[in-house]
Amino acid sequence: MAQIPETHDDTLHRRGLMFILSSPSGAGKTTISRKLLAHDERMGMSVSVTTRQPRPGEIDGKDYIFKTQEQFDQMVEDGHFMEWAHVFGHSYGTPKSQIKAGLKEGRDFLFDIDWQGTQQLYQKSETDVVRVFLLPPSLDELRRRLTARGTDSAEVIAGRMARAQAEISHWDGYDYVVVNDDIDTCFDKVVQILAAERLSRARQTGLIGFVRELMRPEV
Numbered sequence: 001m002a003q004i005p006e007t008h009d010d011t012l013h014r015r016g017l018m019f020i021l022s023s024p025s026g027a028g029k030t031t032i033s034r035k036l037l038a039h040d041e042r043m044g045m046s047v048s049v050t051t052r053q054p055r056p057g058e059i060d061g062k063d064y065i066f067k068t069q070e071q072f073d074q075m076v077e078d079g080h081f082m083e084w085a086h087v088f089g090h091s092y093g094t095p096k097s098q099i100k101a102g103l104k105e106g107r108d109f110l111f112d113i114d115w116q117g118t119q120q121l122y123q124k125s126e127t128d129v130v131r132v133f134l135l136p137p138s139l140d141e142l143r144r145r146l147t148a149r150g151t152d153s154a155e156v157i158a159g160r161m162a163r164a165q166a167e168i169s170h171w172d173g174y175d176y177v178v179v180n181d182d183i184d185t186c187f188d189k190v191v192q193i194l195a196a197e198r199l200s201r202a203r204q205t206g207l208i209g210f211v212r213e214l215m216r217p218e219v
Ligand SMILES: Nc1nc2c(ncn2[C@@H]2O[C@H](COP(=O)(O)OP(=O)(O)O)[C@@H](O)[C@H]2O)c(=O)[nH]1
Pocket: 022, 023, 024, 025, 026, 030, 048, 049, 052, 083, 084, 085, 087, 088, 092, 093, 094, 112, 113, 114, 115, 116, 117, 118
């Protein structure tokens, strides 16, 4: 009798995945990311390095690793990043440490990065990457959310709005697109995408022995 391996519930002997959430600023990726991390203990966050100032409530090392431009440039030179990009006049980068070893051990990582970083990660490790893009229900609602968040000046909000359409134009570089209208509905869809991707045949390396056993000629 073939034993159903523990991988049948996708927890073991599976290569981890890089779950990327991108959106125009204010569409809700931080909110969805936080919900996903609270909901799914197997998901770890890829904490980015940034040169932007911390927002009130943001914790160094948890939300971002905050560095000066000089420190960031040195990290680039030292080959510290899997990818990095300039966004809104600041530098952002994904540290290599943790991620590579974690993926091999079957751990999944969540990335809140922009389309430039998404392209770089996809080019480097296409099979590990799942790309999800969140859209706001309208530009008016996007402006309302950026204003209601209360973290940016009117000038910064205007800059983010001005960039929103350029960012939306990259939507075709993603595997999945979800409109974040109602937060719970959007979250459910993101959870479903993750569940399906964890069951992808290519990632379930631990199932090979089980399937071979099932295919053995019966005597
Ligand atoms: N390429 C890249 N983009 C990042 C990284 N970390 C954050 N970003 C993106 O930088 C943009 C600005 O992020 P942030 O300053 O937190 O503002 P937000 O858009 O309101 O979340 C967002 O599009 C993030 O997804 C990173 O490590 N690499």
